[in-house]
Amino acid sequence: MDTVTVTLVNKPELIIEAYNITPDAFAGKSLEEIGNLECHEGNHKTALKEFFTITGKAGATAESTKIIVKGDCTRVKRIGQKMSAGEIVIEGNADMYTGGWMLGGKLHVTGNVDAFCGIQMEGGEFIIDGNADNHLGSSYRGDWRGMRGGLIRVGGNAGSDVGTFMIGGTIIIEGNAGIHIATHAEGGTIIVKGNAMSRVGGQMVKGDVYIFGTIDVMMPGFRYIGDVEKEVDGKSATFAHYIGDLGERHPTRKGEVIYGNLYQKI
């Protein structure tokens, strides 16, 4: 695998939309060509080289391209957007839409990310060592097809609206999560190792949510049906098992109604 290192050296006045920092866009290109890839600062259309120094070498394909992003990218949006293969390591923070619409490959952020990261992800692995803000692994506005596949793992906390309209894949949050987890979900798995606030599983049709800590306010639409032993993210524990949201519509399979599952560790 060949590695390209992009380092943010000129900070933008506003923000940068760096939708071309992906293995897909870099693959098969020279450093000069990569530097000339388009990016935007507001209505100022420019090239990556205005902000970044670029060193190393890109692979012939996305699969064989690794990108290391250095410098403070707290105000750099859309890194890894739509990436299909290869690898990106962001050493530090990144802004909105990091890993948005990700299809495959591996994306690792050692710091924090802002809102809308990993939205409508379809595949691959997205690791955030720090915190993630709102709408992690959520859907774009209006789309009923949220996250479909892949894995998102957050080392710290997540904001509100984790996995809205999720239909597949897994989100694991080592810390706490904000309100609205798995709202409108029709599949997928969300694991919160810390505490949840309220509105867990509201309007949920299908899917699994695991909460290891507390839930501030339980949705009235969930019914306790018993305790179960489950292995979750490599560890076994006993959980109180709830089904719901009973107030929402539910499909049937072979004559049996399918509900969303909420497991709270006892």
Add this chain to the structure above:
Amino acid sequence: MAEYLIKNGHVFDPILGIKGEVHNIAIRDGKFVEPSALTSSAKTIDASGKTVMAGGVDIHSHVVGPKVNVGRLFRPEDKLFKSPLRQPKNARMEMGFSVPSTFKTGYDYSRMGYCFVNEAAMPPLHSPHVHEEIRDTPLIDNTAMPVLGNNWFMLEYLKNGEIENNAAYTAWLLHATKGFAIKVVNPGGTEAWGWGLNCVTINDPVPHFNITPAEIIKGLIETNEYLRLPHSIHLHGNNIGNPGNYTDTIDTLKLAEGYSPNCDFGRDQVIHNTHLQFHSYGGDSWLNFESKAKEIMEYVNRQKNLTFDLGVVTLDETTTMTADGPFEHHLQSLNHLKWANVDVELETAAGIVPYVYGKDVKVCNIQWAIGLELALFCNDPMRSHITTDHPNAGPFIRYPRIIKWLMSKASRDELLHSFKWSEKVIGATNIESIDREMSLYEIAMMTRAGTAKALGLSHMYGSFTEGLAGNVAIYDLDPENMPSDPEMIEKAFGRAAYTLKDGVIVVKDGDIVGDTPKSTIWVNVKVPENKQVARDVSEKFLRYYSVNKDNYSLFEEHLHNPKVIEVDITA
């Protein structure tokens, strides 16, 4: 204004009976003239080896107005990564796929060689909105049809058999809304939807109003012919979209028997049945759902006073929208997607639901086949018009694809056999056994000559007849050397080599290159003074409407570039 001589093109004009022979077309002052009338300053467009037709005329499309706009508003995902980037010569950006922005609507139609679109449904209360959107839809002339099939005035007049009063009211409404024709959607059923109910057959009584859909339809035909309107009633019948509805459709069409057109605009029909595909279903559930296109067309072919448009399902992700409120409610209970509904006081309703016509879904494939079968079974393409009931069965930008399917059995078969359930689809339809391939001449009937005639607008559009608007579409297709690859047909109709609107080149090589003002066409009928109707209107506004009467009628300043068609029935 520039003069043009379009030289050496293969011209298709069903009105003039020109079937691809090489002719020269001349335009001066925005209108067609004899080539001899051109001055020496005329510019020449070389159309040799190309197909030349009059500008396209769309008889039924939902492009402007409140429910279209809800469709835009509530589907941001219809724009995400789906909008084309703005082209350099465009005045404005173009947004959306299934429900495009007004600018994209105008540009896209123009790229396909169309110059006129009839907005399929205008809720009268919302007419200022419709006219605002018309203003912002470039390059295509528009008409808009006020919906009348569930209007409280109409229900009461027709219940009492008061055709004259209903006609006076209709004339008032056309004037108030600057409307064009009488649109009927699920007659009675949409009023019933005010209570969450429906009228499924033409004999189901409308709650409270004591009238049946059959009586409404007959009454509106009589009203229409009494008023001598350019277009016939434009009907979306009861029980749309349900398995087995073809019998209801035939029952509905039979209501036209015994009526003949009464107007000076040259149409032959008294009912235009829109998006007939959605009304041609057999079976009694989605499991044994099948095509009844053949049965429907056996009836339609025998009747001379009917026209229809297809409403071909294009197998896209799209947005359904109709004044058939109960149908959209039914649809959301099937696909569980977001559902918008707008009931309009005293008048109508509307529902909007996104819909994914899946390529691997048997029912959708059968729907696709039915739309094409209707065209292929029809004896007279002048009466059969290409539409997708945009955006209901698919976006209008798929017309070129439909033309490809109609002109090429190979392209139909290729798609048919690629379906996951192709055997089942073949079993439930007739499409595989149909060999017919339509000609460019027939396509010209189905997209301009026939539509203009049915609309009663053949004095303005659809032909190269002298004096008509200088609207021309030149397609990069050589009739003497048609491409072996059907994809080339779709490409040619999708990106016109030239589109001229009122004698101005607005599209060249498939790109927007120019601009010219567009018009709003409406019908003003002079009827005998009717004091009772005037009183009824005042009273209903006072008691039941939520707006005042004098704010309801469109203010003159909100009507843009009007062209009025005057009809005087008092003479």
Add this chain to the structure above:
Amino acid sequence: MAKIELNMITQRSIEEGIAMEIGKTSPQYFEACSIIEMNPKDMKKLGILANTNVRVTSEFGTVIVKAVEPRQTCYPGLCHIRQGVWANQIVPPITQSTGEPQYSGFIVTVEPAEHEVIKSALECVQGAVGLWKGVK
């Protein structure tokens, strides 16, 4: 000194609406909007009578307003400042990624501030952006 935590909402009222149309620098607007409505039980807890100035502080700011008995009853624990200049001195600009600030449902502390003066609308806004030049 007593200090209580309340849940704050900031909404429209007809007095605010009328005053706004008269003008935001008018005495009517000042009267209508520089007040906090709270349950008498909470006033009692705070050890104040109605029509006493109080300091209201959120995570994002602080403002002096006059405590009044609500025209529209708040249950104990809930308080209301009419939407506008004074409310917005303390409204959290937190949007939960929706674009909408937390105008309703944020925790404030309320403490008596009998001797402090309520700023005018202009002072509140111009003061915040360094344009306030004092009373002309």
Add this chain to the structure above:
Amino acid sequence: MAKVIKDVGCPYCGACCDDVEVTVSDDGKKILEVANVCAIGAEIFKHASREDRVKLPRMRQPDGTYKDVSYTEAIDFTAKMLVKAKKPLIFGFGSTNCEAMSSAAKVAEKAGAVLDNCASICHGSSFLAMFDNGYPSCTLGETKNRADVVVYWGSNPAHAHPRHMSRYAMFPRGFFTGKGVMGRKVITVDPRFTDTARVSDIHLQVKQGHDYELFNAFRMVVRGFEADIPDVVAGIKKEQILEVAEIMKNARFGTIFYGMGLCHSDGRNHNVDEAISLTRDLNETTKWTIMAMRGHYNITGPGAVWSWQFGFPYCLDLTKKNMAHMNPGETSSIDLAMRDEIDAFINIGTDAGAHFPIEAVKHIKKHPMVTIDPNICMASEISDLHIPVGIVGVEVAGIVYRMDNVPIQYRKVIDPPEGVISDEELFERIYQRMCELEA
């Protein structure tokens, strides 16, 4: 002779009363009397005739004071600001006509700006909910003619839409509702005992911020799971939930009118979303509709105009110039301000100075700021430039959209002060000036 102008639309709230009667002086310059109008609307009409109206643009001087300048200078300043900025924000539009919204959109598209309206801090949550769950609604006349049950949830028309109850929802006698208020059940859900609750049949004093759970409880009951709901949800006892659910289920036609109580509290759009879900559920067995109590008389307008022009109702990021992008939370005014993502600001037909959280105002003020408004407001008093314009609905005619998306054609009743131009003309001239600057 004074003359009376009838059928005048009121430029205050989203109820868009169009039956106002205005008596104007002989010369057509002064408003003498106004009838059929609420206390707030009356103020607007009165205001127009006031002597202290600003009649010329005012430019901030280095010493902090304002100096009158010509419209040409003001337009030049604004156009230059837009041309220079990388990400200007044009915000407001609650109080102007659709014609102005359209011409402002043309300016924003040319400038590569962000275009946003007051919904961003008001009913934006409703848009987000509509995106996710739709909007089964109706026009107000439907409620008037059919509704036997009306719910005001987190809305307070007695204060915010003073004639809403009498014109459309609670009191009027319609075609199927001849008994008026006697035939209607009115339910108010609000954490406060509001003046609306006072005139309602039932008041549910929901615990602030817990509407979502209460909607969920109602949905449980509607779906037959009443046994599963707790004894108290969001501060409301189960018996009362069952009682109200029964009324809702048995309604022949119901409308839920909801307001800021849902949009401004925790969960924002999700509260509205669940309200829409409840409405959908009720439509399985009877007829229910839902409607946002939109605030300003034409705040529905920009949502309509920009949807047909761009496909999005608000928070339009037009910076790419070749396509529009929208994502509230990112492209919304408050978030842009707080993240320092914008470098110029135009306040038009609103008062961001008074209605934004002050923290957001501080961020915005780091960059050039222009206020376009007929009156002195908080935004005008902190701007670099204040451009006065005619008052729409009083001095300028045009189309506005009522809260139910019904277009209402507003009339002009008097002339604006001499020399004062309309919003529409102003934006057209800014556009022309930008074209000149870029040529």
